[in-house]
Amino acid sequence: MKVAVVAVTALVLASGAAAETPKLTVYAAASLTDVMPRIDARQRYSFGGSNQLAFQIRQGAPADVFMSASPEFTQALYRDRLVEKPHRFCSNKLVLAVPRSNPAGLRTVFDLKRKDVKLVVGTARVPVGSYTREVLRRLGMSSLLTKVVSEEPDVKSIVGKVALGQADAGFVYSTDVRVASDRLRAIRIPPWAQPKVHYEVAVVRSSEHRAAARAWIARLEQGRARRMLRAAGFGIR
Amino acid sequence: MSARRAAFSAALTAATAIVIAFLLLPVVAIFVDVPPGRLLDGLRSDAAGDALRVTLKTNLIALGLILLIGTPAAYQLARRQFRGRAFVITLVELPLVLPPAVAGVGLLAAFGTLGLLGGTIDAFGLSIAFTQTAVVMAVAFVASPFYIRTAIAAFEAVDPALLDAARTLGAGPARVFARVALPLAASGLGAGAALAFARGVGEFGATIMFAGSLRGVTQTLSLAIYELFDVDFDAALAVSALLVVVSGTLLLVAKLLPTWTRSPSTFLSGSVRSTSS
Numbered sequence: 001m002k003v004a005v006v007a008v009t010a011l012v013l014a015s016g017a018a019a020e021t022p023k024l025t026v027y028a029a030a031s032l033t034d035v036m037p038r039i040d041a042r043q044r045y046s047f048g049g050s051n052q053l054a055f056q057i058r059q060g061a062p063a064d065v066f067m068s069a070s071p072e073f074t075q076a077l078y079r080d081r082l083v084e085k086p087h088r089f090c091s092n093k094l095v096l097a098v099p100r101s102n103p104a105g106l107r108t109v110f111d112l113k114r115k116d117v118k119l120v121v122g123t124a125r126v127p128v129g130s131y132t133r134e135v136l137r138r139l140g141m142s143s144l145l146t147k148v149v150s151e152e153p154d155v156k157s158i159v160g161k162v163a164l165g166q167a168d169a170g171f172v173y174s175t176d177v178r179v180a181s182d183r184l185r186a187i188r189i190p191p192w193a194q195p196k197v198h199y200e201v202a203v204v205r206s207s208e209h210r211a212a213a214r215a216w217i218a219r220l221e222q223g224r225a226r227r228m229l230r231a232a233g234f235g236i237r
Numbered sequence: 238m239s240a241r242r243a244a245f246s247a248a249l250t251a252a253t254a255i256v257i258a259f260l261l262l263p264v265v266a267i268f269v270d271v272p273p274g275r276l277l278d279g280l281r282s283d284a285a286g287d288a289l290r291v292t293l294k295t296n297l298i299a300l301g302l303i304l305l306i307g308t309p310a311a312y313q314l315a316r317r318q319f320r321g322r323a324f325v326i327t328l329v330e331l332p333l334v335l336p337p338a339v340a341g342v343g344l345l346a347a348f349g350t351l352g353l354l355g356g357t358i359d360a361f362g363l364s365i366a367f368t369q370t371a372v373v374m375a376v377a378f379v380a381s382p383f384y385i386r387t388a389i390a391a392f393e394a395v396d397p398a399l400l401d402a403a404r405t406l407g408a409g410p411a412r413v414f415a416r417v418a419l420p421l422a423a424s425g426l427g428a429g430a431a432l433a434f435a436r437g438v439g440e441f442g443a444t445i446m447f448a449g450s451l452r453g454v455t456q457t458l459s460l461a462i463y464e465l466f467d468v469d470f471d472a473a474l475a476v477s478a479l480l481v482v483v484s485g486t487l488l489l490v491a492k493l494l495p496t497w498t499r500s501p502s503t504f505l506s507g508s509v510r511s512t513s514s
Contacts, residue, residue: 055467103350118367120449125468149367150449153463161449165350166366 022209024216025062027053029069029127029199030154031092031172034179035232036067039225043216049126049154057082057204064207065216067199069155069173070127074200083202084210089220091235092197093174094131095186097162102185104168109139109189112169118149120161120170128155131195132171138193159184173197175233199234264481271474279475287453288461288476295369295457296437299376303433307385308426312414314385315392326389333382337442340379344447348374371448372455380437384429391425392418428491435487439480 024043028036033047046053046063054073057063058080066083068074074086096109104117112119122129129151136142149167152158158170163183177186201220203213219225226236271279279285314326332340346352350359350366358365365371395418403417404410419426441459448455450464458476466473 051467099351120367123464125464148451150451150455151464152450153445157445160446164345165355166345166449 022212024064024209024213026065026067027057027061027063027204028065028067029053030156031069031128031176032067032199033156035175035229035234038232039220039228040216047156049122051125051127052153060206063204064209064213065201066204067201068127069197069199070130071198071200072127072130074202078202081205083204084214086200086202087217087221088198088237089201089217090199090229091237092199092233093194093235094128094135094171094189094197095174095177096169096189097159097172097177097184097186098169099162099165100183100185101165103165106169106187109135109141109187109193112144113141117147118166118168119144119147120150120152120158120167121145121148122155122158122171123151123153126152126154127197128158128172131197134195135171135189135193138195139190178233267474267477267481271471271478275471276475276478279469279472280479282469282472282475284452284456284461284465285458285472285476285479288456288458289479291369291372291453291455292438292457292459295372296376296434298369299373299380299437300430300434302373302377303381303384304426304430307381308388308419309414311385311388312392312418315389326386329385330382332379333386335379337379337440338446340375340443341446344371344375344378344443349447367449367451367455369448369455372444372457375443375447376437376440379440379443380433383436384426384433387429387432388422388426391422391429394425395421424495427494431487431491431494435484435491438483438487 021042025046026036026043027046027048029050030047033045036043036045036047048056050068050070050073053061053063053066054068054077057066057077066074066077067089068086069092071086071088074083077083078086096106096112098104098106104111104114106112106117111117121132124130124133133142133145136144150161152161152170155172155176158167158172159176159180161167162170162172163180169187174186177184201217203210203217207213230236268276280289314322314329335343347354348358348365348371349355350364365374399421400413400417403413408416438457439459440457441463444450444455444457445460445463450456450460452461456464458480462473462476462480465476
């Protein structure tokens with residue numbers, strides 16, 4: 001009898017503790033692959049193109065939190081009442097990444113107009129790809145899109161192709177070059193051509209841990225997380 | 238006792254039903270989700286048409302190379318007995334069980350711009366990154382073991398006495414290969430080619446890593462499905478349906494070929510029997 005009471009108490013305590021800090025499943029943009037586990041290694045992450053993560057959430061994927069590299073996808077899910085109101089939590093910049101050895105000898109983005117530069121971009125759908133198209137439009141270089149050698153499903157695939165020297169250049173986020181700085185160099189894009197790259201985070205409505213997810217997001221806006229995001233090169237308001 | 242036996246046979250039937258349902262449901266769902274008319278519309282999209290052309294071209298070239306080089310190699314491995322033969326055959330079969338991502342990394346490490354042979358390829362003024370050549374190489378890497386494995390078995394099944402007979406009648410080794418071994422192994426070779434082609438058409442992982450994805454150049458049907466699925470799920474379903482039909486047909490060919498080509502010999506024995514009666 002006594003044993004049973006102790007066991008039940010232990011169970012209740014254990015489940016209580018588990019309810020306080022459930023492990024959250026966070027669907028996050030591929031460009032957050034390096035920084036998020038460093039900010040909080042206890043959660044479960046699924047990284048990918050924001051468009052594909054949004055699609056998976058629409059299909060009922062068991063995500064608690066969605067972190068998108070573009071408001072487009074969080075806002076669309078919010079309109080369809082699939083996520084709670086999204087928050088902006090950081091920003092980023094686009095750069096042109098080239099391999100350290102820079103085989104095509106690129107010095108500015110305008111050097112891309114030369115022939116025979118193997119340029120890799122994201123698909124039109126993935127945030128980094130739509131930002132890239134915006135940059136090229138502002139630079140008056142949209143015709144370059146016809147010379148692109150590969151359209152990649154997410155930013156990590158672009159980074160990989162450039163870091164391996166398969167491609168001569170690729171448009172990625174400045175934070176991606178920092179992570180792979182031993183293999184990549186960044187060529188700056190003129191500020192007037194820079195798109196607004198905002199990351200949004202939202203609680204998924206079908207989540208069983210919405211309160212915990214909201215608390216987790218609130219912690220993202222606090223000192224330590226913000227410091228780490230800034231240290232990784234993300235913009236913080 | 239008989240109740241136990243009935244329970245056992247019921248369990249077997251249930252297991253079989255689960256296997257069939259589980260394996261078939263996703264395939265059926267592809268056709269159920271979208272009505273046939275919309276499927277055809279999806280296939281008429283430019284992205285699907287381009288992907289179909291790229292897939293056919295790269296896979297036919299890859300298959301041609303596999304047949305041209307794989308057939309004599311398989312003949313050699315089937316006929317020659319040498320130390321470490323089993324080991325060599327196992328090496329050839331390795332890509333069968335390699336994860337596609339590993340194949341992609343391996344191809345990059347070997348033939349990538351900064352890979353083992355990258356400098357050599359550069360020196361010849363060639364560049365295979367992001368070209369259809371890269372797609373062909375990815376396809377050949379993952380698909381050729383399917384052909385070579387089946388081809389070795391087909392050559393091994395050829396009665397050595399027939400080859401010896403041809404030789405004693407004065408045929409040189411090349412002639413024995415071309416006029417005796419090849420025709421006798423043809424059905425097995427055809428089945429292997431169909432399997433290899435099916436695997437090649439479905440190639441995804443190594444291609445996207447090694448060749449990238451660009452519409453009309455390196456974007457095969459599998460890559461198109463991956464790019465389309467969140468934008469236009471109907472189109473992704475349509476392309477998937479096409480691949481189900483193509484792959485199913487190839488599997489059927491691989492299964493039926495051996496029985497078809499065995500028919501001349503059964504026909505022969507049948508005619509012998511009929512004359513003797």
